[in-house]
Amino acid sequence: MAADRMLQFVGREQSYPDKRSAAERARDFNEIAERYAAPDADEQASRCSQCGVPYCSVHCPLHNHIPDWLRLTAEGRLREAYELSNATSTMPEICGRICPQDRLCEGNCVIEFSGHGAVTIGSVEKYITDTAWAEGWVEPLQPGRDTGQSVGIIGAGPAGLTAAEYMRVQGHEVHVYDRHDRAGGLLTYGIPGFKLEKDVVMRRIDRLAAGGIHFHLGFEVGGDATLDQLRQKHDAILIATGVYKAREINVPGNQAEGVIAALDYLIASNRKSFGDEVAAFDSGQLNAEGKHVVVIGGGDTAMDCVRTAVRQGAKSVKCLYRRDRENMPGSQREVSNAEEEGVEFVWLSAPEAFTADKTVKEVAVAGMRLGAPDASGRRSPELDPERKFDLPADMVIKALGFDPEELPHLFGSPDLSVTRWGTLRVDHQTMMTSLPGVFAAGDIVRGASLVVWGIRDGRDVSEQMSKWLKAKVKIEKRAA
Ligand SMILES: Cc1cc2nc3c(=O)[nH]c(=O)nc-3n(C[C@H](O)[C@H](O)[C@H](O)COP(=O)(O)OP(=O)(O)OC[C@H]3O[C@@H](n4cnc5c(N)ncnc54)[C@H](O)[C@@H]3O)c2cc1C
Ligand code: SF4
Numbered sequence: 001m002a003a004d005r006m007l008q009f010v011g012r013e014q015s016y017p018d019k020r021s022a023a024e025r026a027r028d029f030n031e032i033a034e035r036y037a038a039p040d041a042d043e044q045a046s047r048c049s050q051c052g053v054p055y056c057s058v059h060c061p062l063h064n065h066i067p068d069w070l071r072l073t074a075e076g077r078l079r080e081a082y083e084l085s086n087a088t089s090t091m092p093e094i095c096g097r098i099c100p101q102d103r104l105c106e107g108n109c110v111i112e113f114s115g116h117g118a119v120t121i122g123s124v125e126k127y128i129t130d131t132a133w134a135e136g137w138v139e140p141l142q143p144g145r146d147t148g149q150s151v152g153i154i155g156a157g158p159a160g161l162t163a164a165e166y167m168r169v170q171g172h173e174v175h176v177y178d179r180h181d182r183a184g185g186l187l188t189y190g191i192p193g194f195k196l197e198k199d200v201v202m203r204r205i206d207r208l209a210a211g212g213i214h215f216h217l218g219f220e221v222g223g224d225a226t227l228d229q230l231r232q233k234h235d236a237i238l239i240a241t242g243v244y245k246a247r248e249i250n251v252p253g254n255q256a257e258g259v260i261a262a263l264d265y266l267i268a269s270n271r272k273s274f275g276d277e278v279a280a281f282d283s284g285q286l287n288a289e290g291k292h293v294v295v296i297g298g299g300d301t302a303m304d305c306v307r308t309a310v311r312q313g314a315k316s317v318k319c320l321y322r323r324d325r326e327n328m329p330g331s332q333r334e335v336s337n338a339e340e341e342g343v344e345f346v347w348l349s350a351p352e353a354f355t356a357d358k359t360v361k362e363v364a365v366a367g368m369r370l371g372a373p374d375a376s377g378r379r380s381p382e383l384d385p386e387r388k389f390d391l392p393a394d395m396v397i398k399a400l401g402f403d404p405e406e407l408p409h410l411f412g413s414p415d416l417s418v419t420r421w422g423t424l425r426v427d428h429q430t431m432m433t434s435l436p437g438v439f440a441a442g443d444i445v446r447g448a449s450l451v452v453w454g455i456r457d458g459r460d461v462s463e464q465m466s467k468w469l470k471a472k473v474k475i476e477k478r479a480a
Contacts, residue, residue, distance in 0.1 A: 040120075041073060041123065041124050041127040041128075042073065042074055042076070044070075044119050044120045044123065044124055045070040045071070045073035045074040045119070045124050046070075046074035047111060047119045048066075048067055048070040048071065048074070048111075048119050049110060049111060050067050050071060051067070051110045054066060054067045055108040055109065055110060056105040056106070056108055056109050056119075056121060057105070058108070059104050059105055059107070059108040060104055060105045060452070061104070061450070061452045061453050061455075061456045062088045062089050062095075062452060062455060062456055062459070063088065064085060064088050064089060064092075064105070064125075065084050065085070065087070065088065066105060066121055068084055069081040069082075069084045069085045069124075069125075069128065070119065070121070070124060072084065073124055073127075073128055078128050078131050078132070078135075079132070079135070079137050081128045082128045082129055082131065082132035082137055082138075083137075085125055085128060085129065086129070086132070086138075089455060090158075090161065090162040090165050090166075090204075090455055090458070090459070091158065091161075091162075091204055091455060092125050092126075092128075092129045093125070093126050093129035093130050093133070093200060094158075094187065094196060094200065094201065094204070094451065095122070095125060095451065095452050095455070096122045096123065096124070096125035096126030096127070096129065097122070097126050097195060097196050097200070098191060098195055098196050098451060099122055099450065099451070099452050100300075100331040100333070100334075100450065101118075101120075101121060101122040102331060102332060102333050103331065104452070105121045105122070106118035106119070106120065106121050106122065109121070133203065138207070140207065140210060140211060141165060141168060141169065141207055141208060141210065141211025141212075141213075142169065142211070143168050143169065143171060143211060143212050144168075144169050144170050144171030145171045146171050146173075147170065147171040147172050147469070147473075149172050149173070149235040149236075149469050149472075149473070150172065150173040150174075150175065150233070150234045150235055151164075151167050151172045151173070151174050151175070151234055151235065151236050151237070151238065151465065151469075152175050152177065152230045152231075152233060152234035152236075152237045152238070153167075153174065153175065153176045153177065153237075153238045153240060154177050154178075154221045154227075154230070154237065154238065154239050154240065154241055155176075155177075155178060155185060155238075155239065155240035155241040155242060155442070155444075156176050156177075156178035156180070156183035156184060156185055156205075156215065156217075157184065157185020157186055157187065157240060157242050157442060157443075157454060158185060158186075158187060158442065158451045158454035158455050158458065159185075159240040159242075159441040159442025159443070159454035159455070159457050159458040159461075160176060160178075160185070160238065160240035160441075160442070160458065161176070161183065161184070161185075161204070161205070161208060161458065162454070162455045162457075162458025162459055162462070163238050163240065163441060163458040163459075163461050163462045163465070164176050164208060164213050164458075165208060165211075165213075165458075166458070166459060166462035166463075166466075167462050167465065167466070168208070168211055168212060168213050170462070170466050172235075172469070173212075173214075174212075174213045174214065175213075175214045175216060175233075175234065176213060176214065176215050176216065177216045177219045177221055177225075177230070178215070178216070178217055178218075178219065179218065179219065179220040179221075179223075180217065180218070181217050181218050182202075182205075182217065182274070183205045183215055183217065184201045184202075184205060185242055186242065186451075187201045187451065188201055188202075188270065189263075189266070189267045189270050189271075190263065190266055190267075190270075190301075190304075191304065191451075192266065192269065192270065192304050192307065192308050193270065193273045194307065194308075194311060195304070198270070198273060198274060221241075221410075221411060222410040222411050222412065226411060226412040226413070227239075227411035227412065227413045227416070227435075227438070228412065228413065231435070231437065231438065235437070235469055235472060236437045236438075236439065236465050236468060236469055236472075237437060237438045237439065238438075238439045238440065238441060238461060238465065239407070239424060239433070239438065239439070239440040239441075239444060240440070240441050240442045240444065240454075240457075240458070241405070241407065241442075241444050242442060242443040242444060243402040243403060243404045243405070243423075243443045243444060243447060243448050244263070244402055244404075244405055245402060245403045245404060245405050245422075246261045246262065246263060246398065246400070246401075246402055247398075247400040247401050247402065247403060248398070248400075249296060249351060249398055249400060251351055251352055251353050251354065252353040252354070253353050253354030253355060253356055253360065254354060254398070256354050256356035256359065256360045257285075257356065257358065257359040257360065258285075258356065258359040258360035258393075258394060258395050258396060259354050259356075259360050259396045259398065260285070260286060260395065260396070260397055260398070261397075261398055262295075262297070262301050262302070262304075262305050262397050262398060262399035263301075263402075264280075264286060265286050265305060265308070265397050266301075266304060266305065266308065268280055268281040268286035268287075269281070269286070269308050269312070287312055288308070288309035288312040288313070288314040288317075288395055289312050289313040289314065290313060290314070290315055291309075291314050291315060291394035291395045292314070292315050292316045292318075292391075292392045292393050292394050292395070293306075293309040293314045293316065293317045293318070293393065293394070293395045293396075293397065294318050294319075294320055294363050294391055294393040294395070294396050294397070295309070295317070295318070295319045295320070295396075295397045295399055296319075296320050296321075296350075296351055296396065296397070296398055296399060296400065297319075297320075297321065297398070297399035297400045297401070298319070298321035298322075298323065298328035298329055298330055299328075299329045299330045299399065299401055300329075300330045300331060300334060301399045301401070301402075302319055302321070302330060302397075302399035303319075303330045303331070303334040303335065303337075303338055305397045305399050306319050306338050306343045307334075307337065307338055307341060307343070309395075309397070310338075310341045310342060310343060314395075316344070317342065317343045317344070318343070318344045318345075318346055318391060319338070319343055319344070319345050319346065320346045320349045320350065320351060320363070320365065320391075321345065321346070321347055321348075321349065322348065322349065322350040322368045322381040323347070323348065323368070323370065323378070323379070323381050324347045324348055324370065325345070325347055327370065327378055327379060346365070346391070348367060348368045348369060348370070348381070348384070348387075349365050349366070349367060349368060349387075350365070350366050350368055350381070351363050351364065351365060351366075351396075352364045352365065352366045352388075354393075354396055355390075359394065360393055360394065360395070360396055361392070361393070361394075362390045362391065362392055362393060363390065363391045363393050363396060364388075364390055365388065365389050365390065365391055366383055366384075366387070366388055367383070367384035367386065367387020367388060367389075368381040368382065368383060368384055369381070369382060369383075369384040370382075401448060402448050403421070403422055403447075404418070404421070404422040404423050404424075404443075404444055404447070405422075406422065407422075407424065407444070413435065415434060415435060416433060416434060416435055416438070417433065417434035421447060423444060423445055423446070423447055424440040424444050424445050426439070426440050426445055429464075430464050430468070431445075431457075431460060431461045431464045431465075432464070432468070437468065437472075439461050439464060439465050439468075440461075441454070441457035441458055441460070441461040442454040442457050442458070445457065
């Protein structure tokens with residue numbers, strides 16, 4: 001089967017010589033495919049046309065070697081496929097699950113352009129790495145030769161964890177500080193378990209801890225230590241704290257009981273899936289069961305909230321967004337998923353007020369229409385005086401996005417320079433902040449972004465930090 005498909009490959013040189021016979025290859029492929037019940041991974045992989053310019057790789061932030069590992073997968077050489085995908089990513093099975101592939105690799109597949117539907121790259125990536133975990137091919141983290149230097153990383157999200165892994169491989173002592181009780185950042189407490197199973201995140205973290213990375217959890221930089229104190233302790237620091245200041249809706253009733261912040265809601269739900277006691281969930285405050293739920297916002301966080309509310313057994317779930325479907329920031333795939341699950345989208349609508357008795361009862365909604373395009377080219381919403389209506393609501397979830405917290409103030413470091421958006425200002429070549437030896441990566445530099453960009457930044461910043469640490473040793477030797 002797989003051997004037949006191999007004949008369809010065109011154009012590219014075989015970069016991984018395979019010494020097995022065709023029959024052996026087919027046997028290996030079939031055995032593994034049966035064991036992991038991914039009926040179409042091989043079919044999907046063999047649809048790749050191995051085109052001369054791999055647009056999928058170009059548009060993957062990690063520049064993964066996609067056509068090569070698709071070819072290996074189609075040939076049943078899953079271990080090599082895994083090794084190749086692992087060479088450019090610290091968490092391929094996570095990206096395979098939650099990257100918005102329609103905007104990245106798959107959205108740029110030439111087969112998609114020809115109208116035949118993209119190769120489902122993300123699901124193949126997930127499949128090969130899940131197989132690698134199941135087969136024991138995922139190697140333990142091997143620390144490099146001890147450099148005698150120590151690195152402090154603030155934030156255990158994808159950017160911080162990726163940098164931690166690469167810095168440890170280079171032989172540094174690595175300490176990761178996070179204010180949560182579990183590592184993973186938004187992988188753990190933001191993204192819901194139905195998109196990203198929590199054991200998939202935890203096994204990555206366990207592997208890092210087993211490789212000698214020290215995790216200091218429940219440790220808030222700014223409360224438990226200042227940035228300066230950490231700088232005294234470590235040779236270099238990475239700030240990878242993400243963005244957590246929720247944007248507010250300034251309308252009457254926005255503090256009423258039952259009007260809640262998206263992340264509080266998602267954290268409670270994720271904690272429950274870990275089996276934690278969550279009083280605010282058990283009391284019903286952060287549980288959508290039996291309620292009419294209205295989610296405000298059109299991004300991926302809003303999509304996660306509506307889909308979580310459906311799973312909790314809400315009576316109805318509506319999503320209010322001030323632009324139309326074509327102009328919403330969230331992934332179209334997520335919108336379709338939500339619609340299939342029964343979520344109603346109320347386009348071109350914004351809340352004017354939340355009316356509450358003891359708790360919220362209704363959302364007064366103002367109709368919107370789209371005006372002239374703004375500087376970014378998106379048409380700006382404006383009030384449509386012809387449309388006004390009320391929606392019943394026992395729970396309103398505010399999901400309007402996130403801005404950076406005020407880190408210079410929070411960290412007691414007024415010299416830490418920020419941009420006018422509050423993100424950390426870095427030198428874009430060295431990724432160093434205004435403080436020598438203090439680097440930054442991930443959402444705290446980019447603003448709210450994607451997991452795959454966090455991983456890319458973690459990879460890049462570890463290279464820059466490594467160069468800086470080597471130079472530091474030379475300077476110290478010269479001075480001694
Ligand atoms: C609800 C939601 C769903 C999302 N879904 C997707 C998706 O499906 N696909 C996708 O690609 N992206 C998604 N994203 C975006 C993605 O999660 C982020 O872009 C990514 O996690 C950023 O990584 P990071 O490492 O920069 O920060 P984070 O993941 O935010 O991690 C930062 C860490 O720093 C810690 N921290 C912050 N301040 C301090 C402090 N003072 N002291 C100690 N620790 C601190 C935090 O506790 C956190 O653990 C989603 C975001 C949200 C909010
Ligand atoms: S990391 Fe994301 S963008 Fe890159 S190949 Fe994987 S799913 Fe596609």
